[in-house]
Amino acid sequence: MKAAWSTPAMLVAALLFGVAASMAHADGEKLFKQQCAACHAVAANAPAGMGPNLHALIGREAGTLAGFPYSNEFKKGLTGKSWNPELLDAWLEDPQNLAPGSYMMYKQADAEVRSEIIVYLQTVK
Ligand code: HEC
Numbered sequence: 001m002k003a004a005w006s007t008p009a010m011l012v013a014a015l016l017f018g019v020a021a022s023m024a025h026a027d028g029e030k031l032f033k034q035q036c037a038a039c040h041a042v043a044a045n046a047p048a049g050m051g052p053n054l055h056a057l058i059g060r061e062a063g064t065l066a067g068f069p070y071s072n073e074f075k076k077g078l079t080g081k082s083w084n085p086e087l088l089d090a091w092l093e094d095p096q097n098l099a100p101g102s103y104m105m106y107k108q109a110d111a112e113v114r115s116e117i118i119v120y121l122q123t124v125k
Pocket of ligand 1: 032035036037038039040050051052054057061062063064065069070071073074083088091092101102103104105106108117
């Protein structure tokens with residue numbers, strides 16, 4: 001008798017716990033895989049996807065990955081700037097602010113998510 005109702009209740013509890021746990025432990029690598037990896041590789045020397053490889057991004061001058069066809073809009077907005085956490089944060093918040101017309105069709109309004117991803121990218125070097 002008890003099992004008949006407690007099973008769904010436990011399932012709900014497990015789902016809720018799962019969500020809470022994944023938010024508490026949302027680490028940058030996982031977020032990167034969810035949000036960026038469809039378009040960006042991070043492994044050294046991995047081929048570019050729709051976007052340039054982001055290995056050792058921090059400190060790299062924007063738009064300089066050899067062989068990647070950056071848009072003219074990207075180059076116009078970012079040439080001469082180097083990627084640091086502040087620039088990356090502004091880029092992820094809205095690429096179209098920094099480089100109107102850029103091909104990166106992504107933006108992230110949640111500062112915490114951006115910050116986790118940026119911390120992760122700083123470790124990929
Ligand atoms: C839908 C595909 C897509 C997604 C998702 C995406 N990007 Fe991009 N990204 C691009 C494209 C395309 C460019 C090149 C833009 C251009 O040339 O206009 C780019 C450029 C960049 C650059 C410039 C790199 C350089 O070499 O100067 C950075 C940094 C970047 N993306 C970071 C990220 C991060 C971090 C995420 C996840 C939070 C992300 N992107 C999600 C497609 C994407």
